[in-house]
Amino acid sequence: GEGYALGNLGMAQQHLGWHGEADGNLVRSLAIARELADRPVCEEADIWYERQGRHSRVLGPDHRTLNLARQVAAMARRFGDRLSEANALGDLGIMFRVLGDLWQAHDHLHQALAITRELGNQPGEADLLNELGETVRAMGDPTRALGHHQVAVLLADELCDDYRRACALDGVAFCHQARGEGEEARAAWSRALRLHEVLGTPEASTIRERLHAASRSP
Template sequence: MYDGLGDRRQALAFYEQALTIRREVGDQAGEATTLNNIGHVYSGLGDPQQALAFYEQALTIMQEVGDRAGEATTLNNIGSVCARLGDRRQALAFYEQALTIAQEVGDRAGEATTLNNIGQVYAGLGDRRQALAFYEQALTIAQEVGDRAGEATTLNNIGHVYAGLGDRRQALALYEQALTIMQEVGDRASEAATLNNIGLVYEGLGDRRQALAFYEQALTIKQEVGDRAGEAATLNNIGSVCAGLGDRREALAFCEQALTIAQEVGDRAGEATTLNNIGQVYAGLGDRREALAFYEQALPITREVGDRAGEAVTRYNVAMVLRADGDLAAAIAELELVVELDRQVEHPDLADDTAMLEQIRRQMTQTHTET
């Protein structure tokens, strides 16, 4: 319950009490379940390495006691950590093991979940067509077994693919289908996430006022259900809209609220994202020194939590500040790191970042020639 309310520190305290008792009474299956739950909390706190350590302990026990369904769930969890750390190929390997087990034991709902996860890996690799193929398999199974919540989740994921392909109208239609189901089944947390996604579509379509309306609906629900991390993410999105509308001071106020919450709940990954966003607001205000200060606060956190994609985004922003300051050599050094990080996580923006690197190199060469 505390985990669901977003109070992860309190959740952790109860899970640790449960773990002690499970070990005392020799309940290995229960111990593995609790280790999994603790891993989930650390994942939510932005500590993927600690999450991985607990998931691996859980996996060992589940394999020892022959809990095949639990083993598949834990393999899925390990895969999610690998994906978060930017190692999508490794994530795919864990998900494929989980899929095989789910199919062997006839866990159709688990099979659909794993197909969804595999789809997310391919989406992250930029292979949206392959992602769509896995999502569609997952959707068919969710509908067959009557898993309405799973159906809604998959419709959301398919919506993400269409949004990424630039077909925002199709994405919107899928999100709206997902929203209807979530409202029917009373899944308030997922409803808020979907409202947030609809807001992102409208923002992408340039309709910032409509985007803001959906973000505000999402924010209200997240506050009602106590999803503090989700509240921070939506405050960030509202800040983005305000910045797009030219109200950067208002944007800064929302981002600062988001930062406070991320720090309160211990969401280190969210904290880094928000610091980066605040830096972008200051850059938009023309205060490059202040922007750089926030980017430099974000960078060590992205490295600490293993968010290589987030590190790449922040380093790119640093490079743009350095370029604007005329320090082309330093900008090139940052962009070289960005390109390397993009390669490591097989990021779809690798070509764009490489092109920017070459552009600044040419700019530097021209500057030397003119001198």
């Protein structure tokens, strides 16, 4: 039908780099899917949205990506797809934080976290706790943010997930630094650095720079 045709055209335009045309056709495809309650078309749009969401984290979100994320969340809710709904809400939270709307970010991340916990998705829970911690710290409450990151560390420990543990420790370090606890911040960054070095992940260089800068501070 028309929804599939527009969706396929949008995907082709995306591959060719015609992002403006792709956005328009994919949003129209999703609108038709919503009107007809067409789950397969919604899922095609969701696949594109995931790709576009990753792209927006590099280039910065815009109103089109926000609008599509809202539509994906609404469709997922309509079809009872809790995982996709949580993913879209989490992405909305991150985008709102990047745009400086911290209360909207906090609200969407909390909604995503509640669904993720309901689903028993511990990796997703750890990721969202780190995002929530970063948001709360930006709101000026490093103590509460520290609690979120510490729970993320515990979840990563349970999962034996060194990458998520390192990411959570990075958040722990930032919170200690914001609280004026330089020694604790350096200890957390040191642990995160060791994990990233063992994993061979690119974040190691960034953590090394943070640790070096913190070591020059009292």
